[in-house]
Amino acid sequence: MACNENVIKNIANEITRNCQAQNVTVDAEFVIFLIELLLLNPKYGKLFSKVINRDTLQYxxxxxxxxxxxxxxxxxxxxMQFIVQKNYDKLPVLISKHLESIDTCLRPLVSEILEEEPTYEDDNELKKMFRKISIYIILSSGLGNPSNIHNLKEGMxxxxxxxxxxxxxGFIELPKAEKMAHLRHLMEIVSGVRLFNRDCKKGGEGIPDLPFNLVDAGKACLASLSNSLITVMQRVNTLTTALEDTIVIExxxxxxxxxxxxxxxxxxxxVKEVIELLLFYRQYEVFTRRxxxxxQTLVSSAKHHVEKVRHVLDDIHAAVKYKSAVPVTTVFPLFCNLWQVWRSMQNTMYLISTVNRLISNLASIQDLMKIPQSIVDKMLAGRSVITDQDRISNRISLVERLSMANLENYIPYSDPDIFCSGREKSAQFLGFCAVCLTVGALNPGNMKVGYIKNRGKRYSFCNIKMATRFAKNPDRYINEVLDFARNNPHVIHLLNIIEDVRQVKDLDVLVVKYVPKICVMEKDVQTEPHPIDEYIEKDYTWDLWEWKRRACKWASIVNCRTHSTQTIYSHLRSEIQCQTAEPRDKCQQTKKETGMNTVPRNVFLWGLRGQIGDGQHAMDLIVPHNEKLGGRPVDYCTWPCTSMPSTEYREVQEQDYNDEEDFELAIHSKLGF
Incomplete structure (x- = not known):
């Protein structure tokens, strides 16, 4: 593909400049995100498949x-999809990225600590080295700010x-790899010591009360998400109820x-405007539920970490109580364990703060959406709003269940294949009706209807009619959903079908719409029961051999001669007259004369074969060019040939020849051969 990463960046920069000229501010990374989705559509992807020219680029x-x-x-x-994709991922991935960013910020300081090798006699250099290690430990642990003199002194x-x-x-003499490992071990021990001092009320001025703050932050985040989900679901249920009766299938x-x-x-x-709004709020619902x-997982883990911190602190207090000195082999592992639990709580707090930032960003986008209440009221037509829970649990009659059992690849809801380890397997397209999705309508599938399996994937439906139609031709409706998604890129990430759309990005025609038959006139006609009188064919027979006998008799007509005569009394006489003309000879002259074809001179020697004696002579076979062939009399030669004078023949006969061959040669010479 000619449109590589650098070309996409250049196109994004040009689009950004054009938008800025129209007083519209857009993020260049978001433009790249949009371009990559649009190129999945062959309408735009074919523009850059071979060679990029200025006209296609401008378009x-x-x-x-x-x-x-x-x-x-x-x-x-x-x-909204771009913000979540850029700033959010699986929880372990987010934590690893956060720790990598901390290491990246501290890399210059770590390089100085690892590369410096002060001498033993220079106390100032050693103290500077000691100070740098203290600063690194404070920054890496996140326990205070080293710019605060109290925090720095406490850390040192x-x-x-x-x-x-x-x-x-001894640390200076170690190689760099061992220095880095020893430095991280020191960070864990020193951080554990500071946390223990804070619990003993002997320091910890810059250390926040993380256990208390973590629980409160988790509860506040849960409350915010719950309220946001309630608001979104009210709008989703309203739009879905207004839209579900509008979707029909022929x-x-x-x-x-x-x-x-x-x-x-x-x-x-x-209707399309309502569908676009429903797509937005369904995407908002998916992100909010996620x-x-x-x-909820973070809050439960936070409670577990708070209890574990309390247990570790109790173990440290028990180890140092009433003791003036404690072996390092006993207390250092406890300090390291305390720091590891504290680091887990820091990571949990970071994730909760990340979720809060996402909630704020998504809420700012949601405020831009306006629901056309007049259109929604028209579509509702006084009906009450139905929730998704009520919609997906509607009961199916016994007759409908029996009719569904005859469908190919049908899986009833009670089938054990639907459940795996106590959890329901997720259906394709997030459980929305696969047939309604062909026009973008997100109608939830009814689990009581069951599923239809195709190519190893299960699809749900909102009613029996949709499922029955899908079972007749599953590939057709799946391709229609993919075609709608690549023409509407905001649906791709919502339904998690990015890989499926990539597989069909090179197909120009993915869906062939069926055209209904046009009814020209619809009219009822009543006819008589027997419009034709009763008639019995006298020559009718049921015997096949009789028909064959008649066919053989009728076939004798080929041996007969038919005469036709037209008289004045003929029923179907014809008054047509026909005039004919004799064929004429025509010649044609071309502009260019390239040659002439002459008639070769052909001579026939009469009497060479089958005759003994005299009379052989030449016959001219040339036909003149201007002579028209026609009937003419044929001359027959007799033996001896009368065309040869008798005196010449007698002269030849009087001479003495050795054999018959010499005699024939003499005759030929006389005749002029």
Missing amino acids: FVEECGSKLIRSENSINTLK AALESVFSLEDLN DETGNVGFDLKRTADLTVND LLSDV
Whole structure:
């Protein structure tokens, strides 16, 4: 593909400049995110498949710029997806990225500590080295700010209690790899000492009360997410109820469309606007539920960490109580254990703060969405709003269940294959109806209807009719969903079908719409029971051999001769007259004369074969060019040939020849051969 990463960056920069010229501010990274999704559509992907020219590039830039400038609901959905994809991931991945960022910030300081080798006699250099190690431990542990003199002194005192200047001389002589490992071990011990001093009320001025703050932050985040989810679900249920009766499927062709006859003054654009709003709020719901699940996990782990910190502190108090000196082999592992639990709580607090930032960003995008209440009221038409829980648990009659059992690859809801280890397997397209998705409608599937399996994946449906139609041709409706997704890129990440869309990005025509038969006239006609009088064919027979005998008799007509005569009394006489003309000879002259074809001179020697004696002579076979062939009399030669004078023949006969061959040669010479 000619459109590589550098080309995409250049296109994004040009689109960003065009948007800024229109007083629209966009992020260059978001533009790259949008371009990569648009290139999955062959309408745009084919533009850069071979060679990039200025016309195609300008067309693509204008298309992207117009989408960003209009700032439709689909763009807001894409912005929300971009923010979550950029700033959020699985919890272990987020923690590892956070720790890597801390190490990256401290890398210059660590390099100085590892590369410096002060001499034993220079106390100032040793003290500077000791100070740098203390600063690194404070920054790496996150326990206070080293710019605060009290925090720095406390950190240096804790370090000096476990790492003296004599130990520093041995540290300098170590290789870099061992220095780094020893430095991290020192950080864990010193941080544990500071945390223990804080619990003993002997320091810890810059250390926050993390156990208390963590529990409160988790509860506040849960409450915020719960309130946001309640608000979003109210809008989702309203839009879904308004939209579900508008989606219809044709019995003849199986095409999915919109039923606009039920509601007056309702257009297709109004329905599409409601669909775009529902897509946005469904995406918001997916992200909110994901964050809520993660925060619940974090809160439960935070409570566990708080209890573990209390147990570790109790163990340290028990180890040092009533003792003036404690072996390092006993107390140092406890300090390290205390620090590791504290680090886990720090990571949990970081994740909760990340979720809070995401909630704030998503809420700012949600504030931009406006629901057209007048259109929604028209589509509701006085109906009460139905929740997803009520919708997906509607009961199915026994007759409908029996009809579903005859479908190919049907899996009932009670089938044990649906459940795995006590948890329900997720259906394709997030459990939304696979048939309604062909037009973008996110109608939740009814689990009581069951599922249909195709190519190892399970699909759910909102009612029996949709499932029955899908079972007849599953690939058709799956391709229609993929075609809708690549034409509407904000649906791709919502349904998690990015890989499926990539597999069909090179197919120009993915869906062939079925055209219904057009009814020209619909009219009832009543006819008489027997419009024709009763008639019995006298020559009718049921015997096949009789028909064959008749066929053989009728076939004798080929041996007969038919005469026709037209008289004045003929029923079907013809008054047509026909005039004929004799064929004429025509010649044609061309502009270029390239040659002439002459008639070869052909001579036939008569009497050479089958005749003994005299009379042989030449016959001219040349036909003149201007002579027209026709009937003419044929001359027959007799033996002896009368065309040869008798005197010449007698002269030849009087001479004495040795054999018959010499005699024939003499005759030929006389005849002029």
